Amino acid sequence: MIVASNLTKRYPGGYEAVRDVSFDISAGQMVLIGGHSGAGKTTLVKLIASIERPTSGSLVVNGQNLAALRRSAIPYVRRHFGLIFQDQKLLFDRSALDNVLLPLQIAGLSRRDAVRRAQAALDKVGLLAREKANPIALSGGEQQRLAIARAVVNRPTVLLADEPTANLDVDSARDILDLFADFNRVGVTVVVATHDQSWIERCHPNVLRLDHGRLV
Amino acid sequence: MxxxxxxxxxxxxxxxxxxxxxxxxxxxxxxxxxxxxxLPAFGYVLLDNLRDLGSRASGVKQISVFMDLGASRKEVGEIEGRLRQAAGLGWRFVPREEALKRLQQTEGMAEIVASLPRNPLPDAFIVEPQDTEPAALEALGKELASWPKVAHVQLDSAWVKRFDAFLRLGRLALMMLAGLFAAGLVAVTFNTIRLQVMAQAAEIEVARMIGATDAFIRRPFLYYGALQGAFGGLLAAGLMLGGLQLLAGPVGELAALYGTAFALQAPATSGAVVLAAGGALLGWFGAQLSVSLSLRKFD
Incomplete structure (x- = not known):
């Protein structure tokens, strides 16, 4: 499903965030990308999500080599992923429901179908009662759950998260972990970059550990 | 779909x-x-009215064909026949008797005409061609002058040329003005959209990350530019009609002082549609330019 071969990302100035990394993630797996700060976890997530382009090597997702992809094809590849960030990247000028509607509008769903699906996603993360609330009025844990609802509403094949529990208290982090485990149980591939060890204890994922950009 | x-x-x-x-x-x-x-639309309407006024002015773009004094009825009839066969010509015959009667009716001429031993005026034809370009008028005048028993052909070609040159100059100036203002409109839209893109930066960044194409991101801005241009065009149509309404009275009074009836003609409804469509097109173009340049920052 996600196959990396000799993947390298070098930034202008020569800094290599990811060096010669190879791995193979099968469909339905839960994979944790671990490592200390600056190990290259976030860069690897960005490479998988096509937010960054590899300097060399290949990265094949669902049979498509992302390194050789035309720029215009990238948005369609991103739609296979549900992306979740540490800072959630929510839009604070609209309601929780409208935040979740955005991927469906991009996909071109009719308003009625989109609202139905967005409400189902909000229900799944326990936020249906707060669909009209502005994200600013939500707690950190709720904001992260809202970000998850936005990530899963388009029924992605891969959930890709970067430090999704970093800023959360223990209880909220556990809720998020459970949500990821739930989605993984129904066949969604989950790739999480985190240094939170509770993931290993609770979800027993496969672990890719990075150190200074290299897989160890 | x-x-x-x-x-x-x-x-x-x-x-x-x-x-x-x-x-x-x-x-x-x-x-x-x-x-x-x-401004350019108003200029266009004024120029159009001026052109109309010019072409309605007595004698302008008409050719007077004067027959020889000795031309017989048959010879005059032959010219009439030729005019009837010619395509793209309107004409009327002014018999010499009618011409004399008109002259008599002119103030101060009655006594002079009465003192004349005989009618000195010839039969004449007033020809009004459809093609009123100065070159075409001159060519027609030459052809008419070559017809038998035609003594004189009168065309005020110098006046026609001057008027035509004035209209061409006006049109050119108007096109330059329209070009400048169109560029201004594009610049205004460009700047408005640039500010909007900056204000929507967070939304654009998120949308791109979750799979929005450039077309998806551009679309609302393009519609915004087009709508702004279209509404601007409609406002321009309103301002223009208001201006014409204000000018209509004084222009009518001025025309009356010159002994003629003239009313400013407002453009048809299609004029407003053209302004709105033109505004929308320019707005769309300005938005396209702005959003394309602005989106590069998100790459």
Whole structure:
């Protein structure tokens, strides 16, 4: 499903965030990308999500080599992923429901179908009662759950998260972990970059550990 | 297809919403666009009225064909026959008796005409060609002069040429003015859209990360530019009609002082449609330019 071969990302100035990394993630797996700060976890997530382009090597997702992809094809590849960030990247000028509607509008769903699906996603993360609330009025844990609802509403094949529990208290982090485990149980591939060890204890994922950009 | 339509509907709705988010700035932008479009449009309408006034002025773009004094009825009839066969010509015959009667009716001429031993005026034809270009008028005048028993052909070609040159100059000046104001409209839209893209940076960044294409991101801005241009065009049409309404009275009075009836003609409804469509097109272009350049920052 996600196959990396000799993947390298070098930034202008020569800094290599990811060096010669190879791995193979099968469909339905839960994979944790671990490592200390600056190990290259976030860069690897960005490479998988096509937010960054590899300097060399290949990265094949669902049979498509992302390194050789035309720029215009990238948005369609991103739609296979549900992306979740540490800072959630929510839009604070609209309601929780409208935040979740955005991927469906991009996909071109009719308003009625989109609202139905967005409400189902909000229900799944326990936020249906707060669909009209502005994200600013939500707690950190709720904001992260809202970000998850936005990530899963388009029924992605891969959930890709970067430090999704970093800023959360223990209880909220556990809720998020459970949500990821739930989605993984129904066949969604989950790739999480985190240094939170509770993931290993609770979800027993496969672990890719990075150190200074290299897989160890 | 329905996804495509749904996205366009959503983009149009979003563009409408954005127009009302900051009403004051929208009104100011519309005023700038409206005035920019009003000036060339008003100039065009005035020039059109002037052209109409010029062509209606007595003798302009008419050719008077005077027959020889000795021309017989048969010979005059032959010229009449030739004119009847010629395509693209309107004409009327002025018999010499009628011409004399008209001369008699002219103030101060009755006594002079009465003192004449005989009618000195010839039979004449007043020819009004459809093609009123100076070159065409001159060519026709030459041809008419070559017909048998035609003594004199009168065409005020110098006046026609001067008037035509004046109109051409006016049209050219108007086109230059329109070009400048069109560039101004594009610049206004460009800047408005640039500010909007900056204000929507967070949304654009998120949308791109979750799979939005450039077309999806551009669309609301393009609609916004087009709507702003279209409303600016409609405002320009309103301002122009208001201006014509204000001028209509004084222009009519001035014309009456010169012994003629003249009313300023407002353009048809299609004029407003053309202004709105032109504004929309320029707005769309300005938005396209702005959003394309602005989106590069997100790459």
């Amino acid at each position: 329905s996804a495509w339509l749904s996205q366009h509907r959503a983009a149009l709705a979003s563009a409408f919403r954005r127009l009302f988010v900051a009403p004051m700035s929208t009104v100011l932008s519309l005023l700038v666009i409206g005035i920019a479009l009003t």
